[in-house]
Amino acid sequence: MPPKLRSSKGVAPSPSTGEEESAASSAAAAGPVPKKMTTAGSTTLASRPLPLRYPPYPTLPPGTRPTSRQYLDPVLDRKYLDSVLEWAKERRRIAKLSKKDIPTLRHSPMDPITADAVVTSQDKAMVLRVARSVVSVSSTMPDGGGLISRCTGVVIGWDGANKRAKILTAASVVCDFHGELHNPALKLSVSMPNKTTTEGRLLFYNVHYGIALLEVMGDYKLEVPSFGSGTNYGQVIFALGRGENMSLMVSHGTISWTDYPVLLRNHNMFLSCDIPEGGSGGPVVDHGGNMIGIAFVENPGPVFISIKTIMTCMEMWDQFSRVARPLLGMQLKSVELLDVSIQEELCRDYNITSGFIVSQVLVDSTAEKLGIRRGDVIDFQDIDCSTLSQLEDHLLSLGWGYLKGMHLTVDLKVEVHNLFDSYRESITFPVQFTDASKQETIKTVIPTATPGRDQVDW
Structure with a gap:
């Protein structure tokens, strides 16, 4: 072990010989001596052992x-x-x-998809900045049993004074498709970007929107990402996730110009790229690194929910400990996203240029009782929206009145275009709300009274 260096402060210089003066002059002429940077318990570079070498070939x-x-x-x-x-x-x-696995000696990327998704220096810097907020969330059986589910999460709130952080993740980590908890006493673990693992506490979840909110406590250096102001179809995005060993995984794509009728979830938007394995609940960001939503793995493809919808849910829960969402009883498709040839036909033959196509109607729902059927096109008269996500955000905002006890329903003026019988009619549609975290039962009985216009199996 090399001897400790003493400070020369207050110590008189010892007399030097001629050889010492000559050596000092030579050293000064050669330039400054490189400093040896060491850490506690480490050795200097010069004392490192020689690398292991292979013997010569016989x-x-x-x-x-x-x-x-x-x-x-x-x-x-x-x-x-x-x-x-x-x-x-x-x-x-x-x-x-x-x-020994060190990153500087790897000859191939850990994940080729991530390497292809993040290429430029600007994108790498942006992704690394967002990654400081990306965590891994897993649920296990309470008795120390096996893994139930593993997802990605993102820090959306940090209370530095009380050392508490709020983690947004996918509801699938805590509940099944119907909203039933995997286990009432399941254990939640959150792995931080520095690979520190801590226990998480479930605050709330909503299976309809597919989100869950957890809380962790500890003295961590956590960052909350910046939030975007909105989403647009065709927008370039990056979807971030955490792999099984906490490795950063990224996909690159766009918000698809399409929508699919899936289980009355009109708020879902679809992505052109696959979500990284274990990436459900991970953030979706724009080119500037602003979080515009979180992604999920669902059929028929990867989807995401916008940050505007998420923040409304968070604010409702903060104030009322519940979320009031609208019950339309219909699965819709936007006319704006139809194939252009179908748009031309609707415009030419029915004088329809906007609105929403009814692709499913729930049995015994308000919509069915009002006479709305599959294939109709509905126009919300007092709502300025052309996409399903915009419509969902507006209807969700009406839930504030329900939570405050101001009303149980909200009346909307709707114009219904009946393409089968070639007429249109304006009606009042009373929108109901629910604050249940679970998924409502979806009836798919096929009536036989009006062939071609009623429900079909999903």
């Missing part, structure tokens, strides 16, 4: 070649082959001793 006697085996007698041939085998054995032993 050589043949002079005048012989490996390809000319006729020059070797059987005894010499056997000795040479034995030496080659010993050389290979020693090489494997040394390789095993020196095999």
Whole structure:
């Protein structure tokens, strides 16, 4: 162990000899001596052991070649082959001793998709900044049993005074498709970006929107990402997730110009890229690193929910400990996102240029009782929206009145275009609300009274 250096402060210089003065002059002429940077318990660079080296490959006697085996007698041939085998054995032993996984010695990316998704220096800097807020969330059985689910989460709130953080993640980590908890006493673990793992506490979840909010406590250096102001179809996005070993995984794509009728979740928007494995609940960000939503793995493809919808849910829960969402009883599709040839036909034959197509109507719902059927096109008269996410955000905002006890329903003026019978009619549609975290039962009975216009199995 090298001796500790003492400070020269207050110590008189000792007399120097001629050789010392000459050596000092030579050292000064050679320039400054590099400083040895060390850490506690470490050694200096010069004292590091030499790297392990492979032994030289066995050589043949002079005048012989490996390809000319006729020059070797059987005894010499056997000795040479034995030496080659010993050389290979020693090489494997040394390789095993020196095999330490450090990032600077990897010859291929950990995830090729991530490497292809984040290419430019600007994008890498942006993704690394957002990654400081991205965590891994897993649920396990309370008795120390096996893994139930693993998702990605993102820090959306940090209380530095009380050392508390709020983690937004996918509801699938705590409940099944219907909203039933995997286990009432399940254990939640949150792995931070620095790979520190802590216990999480479930605050609330909503299976309809697919989100869950957790709380963790501890003295962590956590950052809350910046939030975007809105989403647009065709917008370029990055979807971030955490792998099984906390490795950062990223997909790159766009918000697809399409919508699919899926289980009355009109708020879902679809992505053109796959979500990283275990990436459900991870943030979706724009090119500036602003979080515009979180992603989920669902059929028929990867989807995400906008940050505006999420923040409304968070604010409702903060004030009322529940979320009031609208019950339309219909699955809709936007006319704006239809194929252009169908748009032309609607405009030419029915004078329809906007609105929403009814693709499903729930049995015994308000919509069915009012006479709305599959294939109709409805226009919300007093709502300025052309996409399903815009419509959902507006209807969700009406839930504040329900939570405050001001009303149980909200009346909307709706114009219904009946394409089967070629007429349109304006009606009043009373929108109901629910504050249940679970999914309502969806009836899919097929009535036979009006073939071609009623429900079909999903």
